[in-house]
Amino acid sequence: MGSKKTFTMIKPDAVSAGNSGAIIKMIEDHGFVVNAMKLTQLTTVQAGLFYEIHKEKTFYNDLVEYMSGGPIIPMILGKDNAVEDFRALIGSTNPAEAAEGTIRKLFATSISANAIHGSDSNENALIEGNFFFSNLERMK
Ligand code: UDP
Ligand code: MG
Numbered sequence: 001m002g003s004k005k006t007f008t009m010i011k012p013d014a015v016s017a018g019n020s021g022a023i024i025k026m027i028e029d030h031g032f033v034v035n036a037m038k039l040t041q042l043t044t045v046q047a048g049l050f051y052e053i054h055k056e057k058t059f060y061n062d063l064v065e066y067m068s069g070g071p072i073i074p075m076i077l078g079k080d081n082a083v084e085d086f087r088a089l090i091g092s093t094n095p096a097e098a099a100e101g102t103i104r105k106l107f108a109t110s111i112s113a114n115a116i117h118g119s120d121s122n123e124n125a126l127i128e129g130n131f132f133f134s135n136l137e138r139m140k
Contacts, residue, residue: 005077006076012070016070042067083122
């Protein structure tokens with residue numbers, strides 16, 4: 001049994017396409033419990049900070065622009081083995097390589113507009129959850 005919690009956000013492309021409900025339904029159907037959720041929008045400064053780990057990458061400026069370009073839905077999710085199981089549920093970064101039945105296969109339109117984020121480690125799940133939610137907003 002691995003981690004108990006992970007962090008996700010439904011990205012602007014999926015929110016604006018009206019896919020939030022279908023994505024949340026898939027998440028819940030796969031055994032994840034929504035512990036915290038809100039609709040918000042990042043400033044370019046906030047998006048730059050969230051993706052700071054990628055600041056040397058060629059796609060960084062476009063990523064910051066895209067992630068601050070519309071509303072997003074960040075969530076903290078609970079489940080046994082949450083981080084690993086959620087990365088499996090969302091699929092590969094590039095939807096062309098994502099497995100059938102994954103969220104990115106179903107809803108992503110490109111490697112950049114790829115519908116959803118999922119934390120890649122327990123440490124980052126905690127950091128990223130704290131980035132969006134206060135102690136009071138987190139349910140447990
Ligand atoms: N991204 C991009 N072009 C790339 C690789 C990544 O625009 O060639 C974007 C994409 O939105 C991705 C995010 O940057 O989800 C973070 O990249 P990472 O490699 O961490 O992928 P993830 O962990 O989201 O699968
Ligand atoms: Mg990543």
